[in-house]
Amino acid sequence: MMYDSIWDKQHEECGVIGIFDKTLDIPRYLYWGLFALQHRGQESGGIALTDGHDIHTYRGMGLISTVFEKGVPEDLGGHIGIGHVRYSTTGSNNPRNIQPLAVYSSFGQIALAHNGNLTNTRELREELDASGVTFQTTMDTELIVNLISRSRQNTIVERIKESMNRIQGAFSIVAMTKDRLYGIRDAYGFRPLCIGRTTTGGWVIASETCGLDALGATFVRDVQPGEVVEISEDGVKSYFYGKADRKQVCSFEYIYFARPDSVIDGQDIYQARLNMGKEMWNETQYDADLVISVPDSGNTAAIGYSMASGIPFNHGLIKNRYMGRTFIKPNQKERELAVRMKLNVVKSVVQGKRIVMVDDSIVRGTTSGIICKMLREAGAREVYMCVSAPPIMYSCFYGIDTSVRKELIASALSVEEIRKYIGVDKLHFISIDGLCRAIPGIPKEDLCLACFNNDYPTDIPVTNEEGEKYALE
Structure with missing residues (x-):
């Protein structure tokens, strides 16, 4: 598995957007929408467009600004397009794995992009292999x-519904034919997907509401779990292929993945993270002089902790925003140098003070230990750490690049052992109940908490002896 060796974070694997509008410059608006969703994937991106007859894809490695550094395609006059940004776990340098994917079928071309992860990829791939399919990628999107495309149902909607009932796991999908746009969400609602209206009367489907905001579109509603939304010249139609017995929205969307200015399933992300900080104050009551965050993911929860406690908040760590993802050998000296290149301590802010440092999560614990060392070198008297995710003890199978379980520090060590390992004076992880109270818009039973409590809402893939997940990208 490939992960960011510098930054001890889990990664969302994808962001999607689709536009249906006869007035807008579709390529340019897809470009802007993907910019707004760039936080959901930074390794590759692409768009698919139709001229009314054929579907054309434009894809490349890197950030959206790099993929389209020579400009977006302007030679097509179509009114439908979809786009995708991607973070991968393996095979990231293979251009074949860039989405959207487009294929020919008996009803014409279809292009598709998806966010999530299927849990029955092995069975489906074996079946399709046996039926003569030659796979060109290592992505479950191709499945x-x-x-x-191979379904024998009479209509595209029926083909989609049949296919969705055959796949298991988490997925939010945008798809298109030459004259229709589709938005599809899995039956549990693991991954977010919403619909908005453009100022010119068109439609946008996006992973997050920040993608709508960037285009000046107005939020209409979320795509419901188990729903297929079809947009055409006839308007918007809704179909349901199935619904799980319980909704299971990924709790990490609220902790870390989603942009803080988004709203997912009715819950404001910024407010949820403020609430997490307030809950952590209620659970800790640390006597300290200053609250700081590990930027940027810890910012909002740190402000919430400061608001609830009355302890001043300040910027004790400054992030180098010009340093991209870098893969280095897992050597402690090199990792420490890389963290120091990405973060620096403001000595005048932390010197002589008892610090509450707030971060969103601890995965392997390596980065937290380096940051604590840097704070002490800068003169911090004591370092207390608060984490707005409970201990991550189990792998995710629903579209998050989680380390294999043996690399999750909380799967092997107690909280006290983790505290000693990273070198802080006090360590607190928000409780599961505290996390759920911080997200009042989503009932506890509707949140997926599997990486914290091992309560997986679906069957999960078999893992090998090392705990590595048998799954496609």
Whole structure:
């Protein structure tokens, strides 16, 4: 598995957007929308467009600004397009794995992009292999598009519904034909997907509301779990292929993945993170002089902790925003140098003070230990750490690049052992109940908490002896 060796974070794997509008410059608006969703994937990106007859894809490695550094395609006059940004776990340098994917079928071309992860990829791939499908990528997205294109149902909607009932796991999908746009969400609602209206009367489907805001579109509603939304010249139609017995929205969307200015399933992300900080104050009551955050993911929860406690908040760590993801050998000296290149301590802010440092999560614990060392070198008297995610003890199978379980520090060590390992004076992880109270817009039973409590809402793939997940990207 490939992960960011510098930054001890889990990663969202994808962001998607689709636009249906006869007035807008579709390529340019897809470009802007993907910019707004760039936090959901930074390794590759692409768009698919139709001229009314054929679907054309434009894809490349890197940030959206790099993929389209020569400009977006302007030679097509179509009114439908989809886009995708991607973070991968393996095979990231293979251009074949860039989405959207487009294939030919008996009903014409279809292009598709998806966010999430299927849990029955092995069975589906074996079945499609046996039926003569030659796979060009290592993505489960290719399984989905092949199931739809090979279905014998009479209409595209029926083909989609049949295919969705065959795949298991987490997925939010945008798809298109030459004259229709589709938005599809899995039956549990693991991954977010919403619909907005453009100022010119068109429609946008996006992973997050910040993607709508960037285009000046107005939020209409979330795509519901188990729903297929079809947008055409006839308007918007809704179909349901199935619904799980319980909704299971990924709790990490609220902790870390989603942009703080987004709203997911009715819950404001910024307010949820403020609430997490307030809950952590209620659970700790640390006597300290200053609250700081590990930027940027810890910012909002740190402000919430400061608001609830009355302890001043200040910027004790400054982030180098010009340093991209860098893969280095897992050597402690090199890792420490890389963290120091990415973060620096403001000595005048922390010197002589008892610090509450707030971060969103601890995965392996390596980065937290380096930051604590840097704070002490800068003169911090004591360092207390608060984490707005409970201990991550189990792997995610629903579209997050979680380390294999043996690399999750909380799966092997107690909180006290983790505290000693990273070198802080006090360590607190928000409780599961505290986390759920911080997200009042989503009932506790509707949140997926599997990485914290091992309560997986679906069957999960078999893992090998090392705890590595058998799954496609």
